[in-house]
Amino acid sequence: MKQYETVIGLEVHVELATKTKIFCGCSTEFGGAPNTHTCPVCTGMPGSLPVLNKKVVEFALKAGLAANCQINQYCKFDRKNYFYPDNPQNYQISQLYLPICHDGWVEIETSAGKKKIRIHEMHMEEDAGKLIHDEWEDSSLVDYNRSGVPLIEIVSEPDMRSAEEVIAYLEKLRCMMQYLGVSDCKLQEGSMRADVNLSVHEAGTDKFGIRTEMKNLNSFKAISRAIEGERERQIELLEEGKPVIQETRRWDDNKEYSYAMRSKEDAKDYRYFPDPDLPPVHISDEWLEELRKSQPELREAKRARYQEEYGLSDYDAGILTESRHLAGLFEDTVKLYGNAKKAANWFMGEVLRLAKEKAIDLEQISFEPKHLADLLLMVEKGQVSPQNAKKVFEKVFDEDIDPVSYVEEHGLKIVEDTGLLAETVNRILDANPGPLSELLGGKDKVMGFFVGQIMKEMKGKANPASVREALTEEIKHRS
Numbered sequence: 001m002k003q004y005e006t007v008i009g010l011e012v013h014v015e016l017a018t019k020t021k022i023f024c025g026c027s028t029e030f031g032g033a034p035n036t037h038t039c040p041v042c043t044g045m046p047g048s049l050p051v052l053n054k055k056v057v058e059f060a061l062k063a064g065l066a067a068n069c070q071i072n073q074y075c076k077f078d079r080k081n082y083f084y085p086d087n088p089q090n091y092q093i094s095q096l097y098l099p100i101c102h103d104g105w106v107e108i109e110t111s112a113g114k115k116k117i118r119i120h121e122m123h124m125e126e127d128a129g130k131l132i133h134d135e136w137e138d139s140s141l142v143d144y145n146r147s148g149v150p151l152i153e154i155v156s157e158p159d160m161r162s163a164e165e166v167i168a169y170l171e172k173l174r175c176m177m178q179y180l181g182v183s184d185c186k187l188q189e190g191s192m193r194a195d196v197n198l199s200v201h202e203a204g205t206d207k208f209g210i211r212t213e214m215k216n217l218n219s220f221k222a223i224s225r226a227i228e229g230e231r232e233r234q235i236e237l238l239e240e241g242k243p244v245i246q247e248t249r250r251w252d253d254n255k256e257y258s259y260a261m262r263s264k265e266d267a268k269d270y271r272y273f274p275d276p277d278l279p280p281v282h283i284s285d286e287w288l289e290e291l292r293k294s295q296p297e298l299r300e301a302k303r304a305r306y307q308e309e310y311g312l313s314d315y316d317a318g319i320l321t322e323s324r325h326l327a328g329l330f331e332d333t334v335k336l337y338g339n340a341k342k343a344a345n346w347f348m349g350e351v352l353r354l355a356k357e358k359a360i361d362l363e364q365i366s367f368e369p370k371h372l373a374d375l376l377l378m379v380e381k382g383q384v385s386p387q388n389a390k391k392v393f394e395k396v397f398d399e400d401i402d403p404v405s406y407v408e409e410h411g412l413k414i415v416e417d418t419g420l421l422a423e424t425v426n427r428i429l430d431a432n433p434g435p436l437s438e439l440l441g442g443k444d445k446v447m448g449f450f451v452g453q454i455m456k457e458m459k460g461k462a463n464p465a466s467v468r469e470a471l472t473e474e475i476k477h478r479s
């Protein structure tokens with residue numbers, strides 16, 4: 001069989017995390033009883049007029065700047081005309097001729113190394129409502145809560161060649177949006193949606209094949225399977241001498257097969273024209289500069305800084321910066337505790353272990369960094385044994401308890417130099433006359449045996465250094 005190369009370009013829709021919709025003051029909150037987040041504007045009532053939400057433009061610009069895009073400081077909105085019951089105006093307000101951002105790129109990393117994926121454009125548009133098909137009642141209902149929720153559509157160039165690259169690209173976009181605070185990018189809730197354009201052609205030739213576009217992909221796993229499935233389907237067609245038809249297909253993840261939905265529609269089919277209700281958007285140099293300056297430190301910069309400033313390995317720095325939230329907890333802990341390396345070890349070990357064990361999403365981890373810092377300081381001062389500290393930390397992780405009072409209340413504090421240690425030393429020495437005489441006879445190796453025994457008796461309430469000291473003192477008396 002011939003060798004084939006796969007070519008993939010993505011159209012990614014990202015719901016922006018503004019409080020209100022793009023052209024009206026309705027709430028964008030997910031969920032909510034059907035049609036409760038609606039008004040005349042987002043339900044397409046005659047006579048209603050859209051007013052652009054400035055925050056949407058700001059978020060689109062932040063995303064565009066982070067993805068190295070050129071900015072159209074003069075941009076416009078266009079109407080994309082089509083009828084569908086979830087689209088009450090009979091057109092979607094989008095941008096065709098002058099999208100806000102264009103010609104950017106992001107860098108992805110896969111097992112093959114680093115690669116740039118070019119971004120054709122990013123434009124602003126409004127989301128549609130949602131149809132709920134009730135098969136039992138044999139009817140369909142419509143919920144306009146999502147109608148008018150702001151989106152940016154990010155269109156890539158056909159630069160990806162495998163499912164691995166596609167997933168790396170999506171993860172990159174998601175991480176970037178989360179760092180910027182412009183979207184939570186949850187595939188399950190639909191705040192990030194990807195349409196996959198895919199074609200195959202004979203390896204070694206440079207002319208791309210005819211592509212199809214796949215919709216209905218709501219997890220990274222489904223996307224991977226869809227890419228494999230569609231690639232196979234197209235290769236089979238070509239091997240049989242049949243053409244691939246340019247069309248939109250719906251991926252059925254249960255059947256692991258894509259089904260034709262509609263023939264590929266063109267921009268001209270939608271009769272786009274500039275929206276007469278919305279004036280063009282002018283983005284001033286000053287505003288753009290202000291946004292540029294206020295961009296947060298993104299993951300790559302943070303990852304590099306952790307290595308330089310904290311001396312962490314590239315691997316550790318990579319893991320700790322995967323989520324901006326986790327990185328924030330880590331940095332705040334370091335500020336209070338001081339020792340970045342030890343704090344990093346604790347995050348890499350305990351924090352991530354507990355998150356995994358308890359199946360908690362990194363974004364959901366919540367404890368006060370001060371509580372972890374206090375605990376680590378107690379370990380450092382020899383007030384809590386490392387073993388007990390792990391147990392106490394689990395309480396911090398679960399319930400965000402104050403470790404200082406917890407340690408006191410549960411008798412976990414190492415008691416320095418009290419009668420208990422001296423009493424234990426004596427008791428253990430008396431209980432082991434054999435080893436004791438060896439020790440008195442100069443056999444230093446037995447020292448370790450006694451330290452171990454005493455530590456065990458002290459149940460983590462003594463540190464090895466003070467045990468050794470108390471023991472040496474007592475031996476001096478006895479010899």
Ligand code: ADP
Pocket residue numbers: 007008009010011155156157158159197198199208209210211265266267
């Ligand atoms: P249209 O405007 O008709 O939807 P575009 O040229 O904007 O078409 O491309 C839409 C998406 O399809 C882009 O993400 C692009 O990267 C991708 N694409 C274009 N040509 C191909 C191809 N031959 N194979 C795979 N993907 C492609």
Ligand code: MG
Pocket residue numbers: 011
């Ligand atoms: Mg398109």
Ligand code: ZN
Pocket residue numbers: 021024025026037038039040041042043148
């Ligand atoms: Zn509204």
